[in-house]
Amino acid sequence: MPFWIAVVLTGVAAGVGAALLTALLMKVQDLSWGASDPAALTEAARRAAPGRHVLLLLAAGLLTGAGGWLLARFVPGGETDITEAIWFRAGRLPTIKTLGSAALSTVIVAMGAALGREGAPKHAGAAFGNLASGLQKLSDEQRRLLVAIGAGAGMAAVYSVPLGGALFALEVVRGQLALRLLLPALTATTIATKVAMFVIPDAPIYTVPVYHVGLADFAFAALAAPIIGLWSVAFVRLIAWADRSRPSGWRRILAPFLVFAAVGLVSIPLPQVLGNGQDVAQELFRQPLPLFALLVLVPVRPLCTVASVASGAPGGLFTPSLSAGALMGAALGVLWLHIDPQGDLSLYAIICAGAMLAATTQGPISSLVMMMELTGHARFFTLPMLVAIIIATAIARTIEPRSIYEARLSDQQVAERFRVRGARPTPARPRRAI
Template identity: 45%
Template sequence: MSATPQPNASGDDGLGWRFWCLVPVTGIAAGLAVGLLVLLLHAVQRLAWGEGDAGFLRAVEAASPAQRVGVLALGGLVAGLGRLAIRHEGTHAGGFTAAIWFRAGRLPFWPTLSQAVLSIVVVGLGASLGREAAPKQAGAAFGSLFAGRAGLSPSHRRLLAAFGAGAGIAAVYDVPLGGALFALEVLLGSVSLPLIAPAALTASLGTAVSWLMLPDKPTYAVPAYGTTAGLVAFALLFGPVAGALSAFYVRLIARADRTKPSGRGTVLTPLVVFAALGMASLAVPQLLGNGKDMVQLAFTGEAAPLALLLVALLKPLATAACLGSEAPGGLFTPTIAFGAALGGLAGAGWGLVWPGAPAGAFALVGAAAVLAATTKGPASAVVLMLELTRTLDTAIVPVLLAVGGAMLVARFLEPRSIYACRIHDGMRRAEEAGAPAISAAARYPDLLRLLALGGAVPRVVGEHGEDVGEVSAERALHPRRDDGPLATAAAGDFVLRQVRG
C-alpha cells in the first residue's frame, strides 16, 4: 500500500487498450463528418436564402413574403418525406437520446447518418431548430460503429457513442472542453475521473480536424464585460426566475415530443407547421433558423426590446412546433436564444432601476442560466458559454450566481432536461403488470440495491415497456473487467437473455 495515497488516482479504469485505440479514431471521424455537414448547411442556406456575409437573419429579412413561405413549406415537405423514409429504415426521431441508455449506445449507422443529413437540410431551410443534432448524431454513429466492430462491451459502446456526440458538438461550435463536459455531464450523467481524459481527447481531436474545413474562431463576437454591483444583484434575482421559466420550457418540449404525428400526418403535419412558421416570419423574421444571429445582437446589446420580447415569447413555441411535427433538429442554440432574450429583456427593465451594466451582459447571464437549467448540466453550460464567447470570464461571478439560482429552482420544478424529457419511460407499464421489473436504463447502483432486497430476479424493460430480458444476478454482482466502467453501466448491460422481436 502506498504511504502517500493520491485521492484522485483512478487505478485500473476498466477502459482497456482497445477502447483507447478507438477514442482518437472516433474524434477524427466526428471532426471530418462535422466539417462536411456544416459545408452542406451553408450550401443549403445560400441556395434557399442567398445568404452572404451579412448572415442568415439579414438574408431572411431581405427575402420576399413568397420566398419565406415557399422555402419553409419546402422544408416541411422535406422533413416529412425524409422522416418517413428514415423510419422505414428502423429508427425514430428521439432514437439518439434513448439509444445512449436503453440500447447501450447501439445506433443503426446509415439511418443515423441519414437523419443527421436530413436535420442539416431542414435547419438550413429555416426550421426553428438547432444544428447541433446532426454533428451529435454523426459523431455518436461513428463511435457506436467502431465499438461494435471491435466487439466492446455495452458500457464501452455507450461511452464511445457519447464521446463521439461530444466531439460532434465540440467541432461544430469550436468548443472542445465544453463538448467533452457535455458528453460527461449531460449525456452520461457522470463526470468520473477516468472518463475525463478520453472525453477530452475525443472532443479536442474532433475540433482540430474540423479546422480543415471550418474556421477557428468563437461563435459569438462579444466584448469583455466587467462585473458591476448592479449585474451581481440582477443575477441573484434573475437566476430563480430563469429556473422557473426553464422548467416550463422543458415541459413544453416534452409535450411537443409526445404529440408527434403518425400515418399521413407524418408528411402533412410538418408541411402545415412549416408553412405557418413561414407566414409568422413575415412579422417576426427572428423565428426562422436556430436563432444564432439574434443571440449575437442580444450579446452585444444591439437587439431592440420589442425583438427580445417577441423572441422570448414566440421562439420556444416555434421550436416546440417544429419538434412536434417530427422535424429532426437540435435544441441547443434555440435554448440559448430563449435565455439571451429573457436576460436581455429583464436587463432592460433592471437598467431603469440600477443603471450601469451593459445591456449585452444581461443577455449573457440569461443565456448561461437558462442553458444550465434546461440541460441540467451547470458545469458544461458555463464552459460552453465561455468557449462560445471567449470573453465570459470577465463576468463569471454573476454568471455563476444566476446558474446556481436557476439550477435550484429548475431541479425542484422539473428534474428532467430538454434531452431526458424526450425519452419514454416504460417502467409505469411494467409496474402495472405487477411483476418485478427494472428499466434497462437504470443505473448500476440501482440494480445492485434491487438485487440486495432478494426475491425474484427482475426482468428488464425497454423504453416503451417491452420485455428486454432477465438480469444475470451473478454477472451483476461479480462484473468482469471487460464490462467497462461501472459508473456508466446500466441494468440492460447485464441481461442474461435477450428477447427478440
C-alpha cells in the same frame, strides 16, 4: 488498446462528419437565402421577399415530411435518440438512419427551421462512436461511453469547443462526470475539433464586448435566475409534450407542411424566428433589440422551436435554449434598468443565456465552460453567470428531473435512469408514456 483505437476513430469520424454537415448547411443556406454564414441568416431573411419566406419553409416542411417517412419506411433500425440508446439499448444506434436524419436536419435548419444545427453533428458523432465500438468489439459499458463521447465530439467540432464538448459528453449525455472518463472524452473532442478545422474556423462563435461587472449585476443575476429556472422548466415540458405529439402515418407528411408554413408567415415580420437562433443571440450580446420585437420574440421564438419538434422535424435544442435565455435575459434587463440605469442589457442577455443553457441541459459545469469557449472570454461575465447558473439549475432540477435531452423519456424510464445512477429523482408532473 481496442478502446483507445475506437476513441481515436470516433474523434476523426466525428470531425469529418461535423465538417461535411457544416459544409452542407452553408451550401443549402446560401442557395436558399443568399448567405452561407449561419450568423447572417436573420439579415438575409430581412432582405428576402415575403414570398420567399413562405415558399422556402413550405419546401422545408415537405422535405421534412417526405424524408421522415422514407427513413421510417425504408431504412431499418429503431429510434435514433441518443439518451434512450445509451441508457436502454447499451448505446446501440441505427447507423444509416441516424446519419440520414442528421443530413435531413442540416438541410431543413439551413432552410430556416427553428431548430439547432448542432443536433446533426452530435447524432453523427454518436453513430460513429457506436460503429467504432462494434468494430473494436467493446463491452456494452464501453459502447455507452463511446457513444456519449462521439456526441460530445460532434458538438465540439461544430462549435470549436473541445473542453466544453468533453464535459457535455460526460455531464449531460452520459450523466457521469468522472476524472477517469475525462481523458478519452478530451482526446476525441480535441481530434474532432482539429479535423473539422478545414471547414470550421477555430474561433469563438460569438463576438462579445468587454463587460464591466459591478455589484448590481450580481444582484440582477440572483434575482433573474429563479425566473430563468422556471422558464427552462416550461421549455423542457413543452418540448416533452411536443415530442409525444409527433405525428405518425399520413400525418407525418402533412404536419411539417402546416407547421413550417406557419413559421414562414411569422418570419416575415420576425425573421429572428428562423434558424437555430445563433444570430439572435449574437445581436443581443452586443446591442439591445427594439423593445416591441424583444417582447414578442420572448414567447414566439421558443414556440416556433416547440412547434417544429411537434411536427416531427429532426434538429438540435442547444442554441435554441441559449437564444431563449438571451431573449428572456434582455427582457428582464429592461425592467432592471429602472433600478440600475447604468446596467448593460447585453451583459444581462449573456448571463441568462448561460443560466438557461445550464438549467435546460442540467449541465452547469459544461454550460459555463462552453459559454467561455463560445465567446472566447473566460472572466468578464463568469462570476455573475455562475451565480445565475447555480440558482437556475437548482430550481429547474427540483421541479423537473428531465433535461431537455431526456424530454422524450417516459416517467418509468426516468425513474430507471436515476436508479442506475444511484440518485432519487424529484417527482414530476405525471405524464403518459411516450
